[in-house]
Amino acid sequence: MDHTASPADASPVPEDKARLRARILARRRRRGAAARHRAETGFAEHLGRVLAGTGTGDLAAFLPLPDEPPLLPALTQAHQRGHRVWLPVVEPLRQLSWVQWHPEAPLVRGALPGLLEPAGERHGAEVFTAVRVLLVPVVAVDEAGVRLGFGGGYYDRFLPKVTGTQHRLVSMACCYADEVLPAGSVPREAHDAVLGSILTERGTVSLGSAAQ
Numbered sequence: 001m002d003h004t005a006s007p008a009d010a011s012p013v014p015e016d017k018a019r020l021r022a023r024i025l026a027r028r029r030r031r032g033a034a035a036r037h038r039a040e041t042g043f044a045e046h047l048g049r050v051l052a053g054t055g056t057g058d059l060a061a062f063l064p065l066p067d068e069p070p071l072l073p074a075l076t077q078a079h080q081r082g083h084r085v086w087l088p089v090v091e092p093l094r095q096l097s098w099v100q101w102h103p104e105a106p107l108v109r110g111a112l113p114g115l116l117e118p119a120g121e122r123h124g125a126e127v128f129t130a131v132r133v134l135l136v137p138v139v140a141v142d143e144a145g146v147r148l149g150f151g152g153g154y155y156d157r158f159l160p161k162v163t164g165t166q167h168r169l170v171s172m173a174c175c176y177a178d179e180v181l182p183a184g185s186v187p188r189e190a191h192d193a194v195l196g197s198i199l200t201e202r203g204t205v206s207l208g209s210a211a212q
Contacts, residue, residue: 017187021139021148024179028067031176036070039176042201044074050133050170050204051083057132058084060098061174063107063116068137069174069201076103086127088154089117096158097122112152128162134171136195141173144183145194145207159193171195177202 051059059078064071079085079102086098090111099105099118110117128134136155138147149155162169177200188194198205 017148017151020186021151024140024148025067027178028176031067039201040070040073042203043069043071043174043199044077046199046201046203047071047074047133047135048077048081050172050199051078051081054083054132056082058086058127058130059133059135060086060088060128060131061135062137063087063101063118064137065114069176071135071174075101079103084130086123086131087118089122090115090154091122094153094157096154097124098127099123125158125161128169131162131169134162134169135174135199136171136193138173138175138179140179140181140186141175141195141198142181142183142186143205143207144188145173145196146186146188146192147173147195148186153191156191156193163193170197172197172199172204174199176200180205 047059051057059075061071061075061078062068075085085101087101088096089099091097099120099122101118101120106119107116108119109115136147136159138149140148147155159171163171173195175198180198180200196207198207
C-alpha cells in the first residue's frame with residue numbers, strides 16, 4: 001500500500017446518495033487548474049506502479065470528463081509502456097462495451113451528455129481475460145469499498161461479469177484522495193458493487209476484505 005488516503009469527512013453517518021453526490025461534484029468543479037495538473041502527475045506515477053506488477057497486462061479505464069480525475073497522461077504512459085488500454089462505450093439497456101484505445105485514436109460523441117468515446121471495434125467482457133487492472137469511475141468511495149457512482153448503474157451491471165476466480169483482475173475505484181470517505185459514509189444498496197482497492201493522485205489504498 002503506497003498511501004492511506006485521508007478521509008474527507010470525520011463523521012461516518014451516511015448522507016442521502018443524491019445529496020452526497022451533489023456536494024462532492026460541486027467540490028470537484030471548484031478544483032483549480034494547478035491542483036489538476038499536480039494530480040495528473042500523481043495518477044500517472046501511481047498507476048504506473050500498479051501496472052508494473054502486471055507485466056504487460058491490459059488496462060481498462062475511462063476517458064475522464066472535465067471535472068473527473070485527469071487520467072489522459074496516465075493512459076498515454078500505459079500505452080507507451082506496452083499495455084493495451086480499453087475504454088468503455090455506453091450501449092442501450094445500461095450496458096458497456098469496450099474499444100481498444102491509443103493516444104491518436106479518434107473520439108466520437110457518446111450517448112450521454114458531454115461524453116466522448118473511442119471509435120473502433122466494440123468488444124464485450126471477453127477482452128477481460130487479459131485485463132489485469134480496471135479503473136472504475138466514482139464520485140466517491142468509502143473505506144469499505146462501497147462506491148458512489150453517477151447513478152446510471154452501468155458498472156453495477158458490468159462488474160459481476162468480470163469479477164471472480166476466472167479473472168485475475170484488480171478493480172480499483174479511481175478518484176481524488178479527498179473523495180475517499182470513512183467506512184459507512186456511502187449508503188449501500190443491494191445492487192451496489194464493492195471494490196477492493198482505490199487509486200488516487202496520492203497513491204493506492206488496499207481495502208483488504210472488500211471484494212475484488
